[in-house]
Amino acid sequence: MQIFKFGGASIKDADGVKNLASVLQTTGYDRLLVVVSAMGKTTNALEVVIENYFNNKPELQSALQDVKKYHNEILLELFDNENHLAFKKVKAFFTELNAVLNANKSPDYNFVYDQVIGYGELISTTIISEYLNSIGIKNNWIDVRELIKTDTFYRRANVDWEATQRLIGSKLDTSTLNITQGFLGSDPNNFSTSLGREGSDYTAAIFAYCLNAKNVTIWKDVPGVLSADPRYFENARLLHKISYREAIELAFYGASVIHPKTLQPLQRKEIPLYVKSFLNPTAPGTKIYKDMVLEPWTPCCIVKKNQVLISLSSLDFSYIVEENISEIFSLLHLYKMKVDVIQNSAISFSVCVDNIYNNLDILVHQLKAKFKVTYYENVSLYTIRHYDHKTIAQIETDKTVLLKQLTPETVQVVTK
Incomplete structure (x- = not known):
């Protein structure tokens, strides 16, 4: 088996769907599983639906209609006949989504989020599966x-590997082309769960691990893994080869091309x-595999926006010791703060966090x-692997540096 993953940018319109088909025709699709994200900005649009469901009910149907219209326009470009089965299947999903919202009794935002958000993937894969069938590329929709x-x-679910491996091994027909969704799973009660934003890459890795796949390919709108995001940094270079270890470091620090969890299952079975x-x-493109030297050897720059820097000091000038740090981390865990940088001295402790769940005030x-x-909100966290002083100076120019931390391989700078 080979695993392909296509993100939302690659299928944002009808031409993108046709290009996906062209990629399969170019590469071949024998014994292939294709993992697909929601189309374009659908996940963002469904987040608006969820927000309106909780806080602005009068705008709920309008937000849903925007999502329907977007997908209907793609359907109309792909299929000549509005009686095609694809239209009926997509309509059925929107009917189901409405029923989920009407029947819900839970006040838990994260639970409701996961029951709604996955319809983007369910619809995108249905459209793609039906289009591929219509042009003679026969496939199974899973x-x-x-x-x-x-x-x-909910919103960052942990995989039950034993159950997942058993189900994939027993239910998936590996002799044909399969189309399935990224990002999603289900809990023991069969309620939908999600694996975190950008979790479709992780889905591809889960399938690769469970199927002992030959390799995984993530298809992007860039030529491969770049040394920096060209939207924020000049002179980004294509990295031809990266080791698992280096890629895991980059992913941990927030490199957007690879989900942080994606590489671990691949590394365990040495799947490229x-x-x-x-x-x-x-x-x-870029190959990520074991024992590879970074090629070319160059500083790799990552920025994470909208972070929060929290600085603590003792009220009585006593030392910040293990007991205090343990208590701090218990609270960070309780309020689901993702920690990106830690720095402490005798009487102070600073941490840069991702306030994903909006629990900062409490x-x-x-x-x-x-x-x-x-604390400082809306700060930026810059990370440079294999830094040089020129690259650090470029990052710090015209910014206020709030925190800076260097190790032999990595520098992290928090700026305002």
Whole structure:
């Protein structure tokens, strides 16, 4: 088996769907599983639906209509006949989504989020599957929620590997082309779960691990893994080869081309990962595999926007010791803060976090009971692997540096 993953940017319109088909015709699709994200910005649009469901009911149907219209326009460009089965299947999903919203009794935002958000993937894969069938590329459409089982940590669910491997091994026909959704799973009660934003890459890795796949290819709108995001950094270079270890470091620090969890299952079974351009499918792209030296050797720059820097000091000038740090991390865990940088001295402790779940206010309130607390919102965290002084200077120019931390391989700078 080979595993392909196509992200939302690659299928944002009808031409993107046709290009996906062209990639399959170019590369071949024997014994292939294709993992697909929601189309374009559908996930963002469904987040608006969820927000309106909780806080602006009068706008709910309008937000849903925007999502329907977007997909209907793609359907009309792909299929000549509005009686095609694809229209009926997509309509059925929107009917089901409405029923989910009407029947829901849970006040838990994260639970509702996961019941709604996956319809983007369910619809995108249905459209693609039906289009491929219509041009003679026969395939099976698979509901990934029947194969990937997770716990109930909604919006960032943890995979039940034993159950998942058993289901994939027993239910998936590996002799043909299969189309399935990224990002999704289901809990023990069969409620939908999601694996975190950008989790479709992780889905591809899960299938690769369970199927002992030959390789995984992530198809992007860039030629491969770049040394920096060209939207924020000049002179980004294509990295031809990266080791698992280096790629895991880059992913941990926030490199957007690879989901942080994606590489671990691939590394365990030494399955190569390729990152290639869906605009140029015959180009070599980037290969990620074991024991590879970074090629070319160059500084790799990552930026994470909209972070929060929290600085704590003891109220009585006593040392910040293990007991204090343990308590701080218990609170960070309780309020689901993703920690990206830690720095401490005798009487102070600073941490840069991702406030994914919007729990900052309650966290700060709890911390103020025992510490003096200062925090800065909307800061940027820059990470440079294999840094040089020129690259650091470029990042710091015209910015206020709030925190800086260097190790032999990596520098991290928090700026305002």
